[in-house]
Structure formats: C-alpha cells, structure tokens
Amino acid sequence: MNKSVLLPAAVLLAVYGLWDGAVLLSHSDIFPRPYQVFLGIAELMQRGLLLKYVVASLFRVSIGFTLAVLIGVPVGLLLGWFRPAFLAFNPLIQILRPISPIAWIPIAILWFHVDDRAPIFLIFLSSVFPITVTSIAAVQNIQPVYVRAAENFGLTRLELFRRVIFPACLPQIITSLRISLGIAWLVVVAAEMIAVNSGLGYLIIDARNAGKRYDLVVAGMLMIGLIGLILDLLIRRLERFEEVKWGYSDRN
C-alpha cells in the first residue's frame, strides 16, 4: 500500500481511538461511541430514513444550485462585459453578497412557508453571489490579447462572446461552481434545521430534540461530511476537461 492510503488511514484510526477513549474515560452516557454512530447509521437505513433524507437534501441543493448557475453565470458575464450595467448593479450586489443566507431564513419562511421552496431559495442565495461575482471578474480580467486576436477575424459581438469570452472565462467559472456548491451544502443543513421537516439538517435537529439521540446526530454529521466530499470530487471532474485545463496551474 502506498503512503497516500496508509497515512490518512492511520490518522482516521487514531481519531477513532481518541474519540472512543475520551467517551469511555468521561463516562458520558449522552455522547456516542464511534460504534454507536455506525449502529445509528444502520438504524436510519433500516427505517428508510437515511436514503429519504439524503435524497431530500440533495434534491434541494440540486434545484437551488442549478438555478444559481443558470442565473449567476449569464448575469455575471453580461455585467462583466457591459461596463454601464456593471456600474449600475455592482453596489447592489456588493450589499446583498455579505448577508449570510442564514439571515434570510425568517424571510424565506414568510414567503414560502415550511416547504421545499424555502431551503431552495436559501441555497440559491448562497450560490448565486459567488458565481455572479466570479463571472464578472473573469470577464473583466480576460487577457486583452485574446480579444484583440479574435477581433482580427471579423467576429460579430455574439460570436466573440461565444467563441472567446465564454471559453476564456470558463476555468474561473468552474472554480466558482466548486466553491459555491460547497457553500450550498453547508447552507442546506442550516436551512433544513428550521424551514422544513426532512433532510439531513432536520435529521440532526430532530434527533437531538426528540430524545437526545446523539448517536443519530453524529451519524447525520458523518453523512453530511461524506456526501459533501463526494460532491466536491464530482464537481472537480469539470476541471479535467481539456478545454479548461489551461486555466489551472500545473497541478493537472
């Protein structure tokens, strides 16, 4: 076995041991031992809750994130390209951007009540600003030589946009998708704790409230971590397309 498997495995084993030892030494009857967490996961699977909640969370993230991409990328590219539009809208974006999606929860509930639309709205908000802002910056920082070289060939505005501006910005856009998908996954959990009655966030808060089932709380946390990792690995694959590899340093 090579080091890239052996070393992380050793760390995970050590964490497992320390965790188990700490619970045993402290004689806690609330905080779960690691094996109890795995039993908790098994119990959730048996009751059919795990798959249901994972699907519910993933569904909300997919919809909210997709909406954010569909709106954020084109709006960002247009604002980056048309200077007057940028001047007009940038202050508004800069004011809305620092507001945590969590702060929107009361308004989301007011508008959408306790159904799927509330967390979807919050996920959309969490993703749309980083995507828009990065897309704007990508267009504004495009290498002038690409635009000049393209103008040589008598392209129309639309062709210039499609054949040069968009592909030149794509590596940065993909990076922003990766970052904002990570944020969306953070936000869905928070949103589900308050605005709905399903999903991994709801699982955690419900397990705590209904009987202090901390084994299920930690089981939910573990699932959130694992699925977040899988999402990141999946979206990283976008960076491996030949058309965008040039935009990332030599690590590819």
Add this chain to the structure above:
Amino acid sequence: MNESAISARDLEISFPGKRRAGPIHVLRSINLEVRRGEFVCIVGPSGCGKTTLLNVITGFIRQSSGEVLVQGSPVTGPDPKRIFVFQDNGVFPWLTVEQNIGFGLARRSRDEQREIVHRYVQMVGLTGFEKAYPRELSGGMRQRVEIARALAANPQIIYMDEPFGALDFITRLKMRADLTRIWQEEKKTILFVTHDIEESVQLADRVVVMSQRPGTIRKQIEIDLPRPRDLDSPEYLEVRDEIFHTMGMSLKVGAA
C-alpha cells in the same frame, strides 16, 4: 491598380501629457509607403513609438493628424484581410492546434476548413500536433500556430509586433528562416516591428529605421540580397552595420 498596400502620410501622434508639460509627442511626420507583397521591417530603439505606429496603421489607435490608407482606404477597424500577430501569445489555450488555425474559417465549408487547416499545419511544421493544446507546446510552436492561424484566414497584410521576441536565440533563427520561406510561398505584405537589427536584415526587403522619441523615420534601407541570406556575406554585414550606425550605435561592446 494601386500598388501601395499601406500608405501613411504626415502622420503625427501625441498623447495628452500632464497639464504643465503639454502633450507628449510620440510620432512626428511619418511618411511610409509599403508596396504590395513587400516585407518591411521597422526597427528602432525601445520607446521610439514603433509599436504605436503599428497600432495606428492597424486602427487600434487614432492618429492626431495625417492620414493612413490601407489598400487605398482609411482604416476603420479590424478586418480579416489584415491579421495581427502578437508577441505575447494570442493563441487560444482552450482550442487545439487545428481549432486555433481554423479559427478564422468559420464561414467556410467543413471540407474547405479541413483542407486549409491541413495545408497550414504542414507549412509551419506542426504535423502530428493537430490535436495538441497550446499548453503542451513550446513557445516557438505556439508562435507557429499563431502565424498559421493568421495565414489560414488568407489576409492580404500581416502585421507582426516582435513576434519572436519571447523566443530563444536558436528558435528565433529557425522561425526567421521559416517565415521567409512562407512569405515567399504566400506573397503576403508583411509589416514587421522589431528592435533586433539582425532580425530585420535577415528578413526584410526594406528596413525602416526610426529615431528616439518623438519617433521619426531616420532612414529607409532597401535590402536587395538574395534569400536565403548568407549571414556572413560582406553585403549582409554592410547593411547591418549601416543600420547600426544609423541608430547611432557602435558595434564594439563597451565603446561609448
């Protein structure tokens, strides 16, 4: 038929400077004629305005006074009949070699595109690299892609702004030889800016020597030497030395 490809008359460029100092004169009374099919090099010390002159001729910068006619009419903007080759790489990194070379051919049929791209891939010696991406190529190969992309669009004039400036010495020599051969095959008008005197003498039909700022044309030297040029021949060295002297430089390193 008008034999003049480029014709600049009494061209002046000045940029507004700081309030007290008044405008900065970059170019003064430039008169330049480039015949069709001619290979003209503009040399001059750095900061003499040679790139500015090229930018005015291509229409990227407007002159303060005077007039520029390209193929008989004033320049209003970029035109695929005139392609610019850049020093810093203008090759698109998201396209393969063949997609780059075919960039200006979108309005041609598929078959035509394939045929033209194939021809220019061969001409610049990139056979076998058609599917490669620019990041997989050396600097010299990328510059070949850019030149092939310019040629493939079948322009009448090619502008080059120190296109080999970023390449190493050996690669530069090779690129000059290839550019000479391609120019002889393709019969394009080439206006080539460089600060490298040797380069200008190796390439050009005529060398336009510019002075320090405000840039004026100090001398134009016709080079009637056969190609490929013998870089050791007395005639070559004579022309080279003439340009060095025109630019007020000594050939002895360390001399004042």
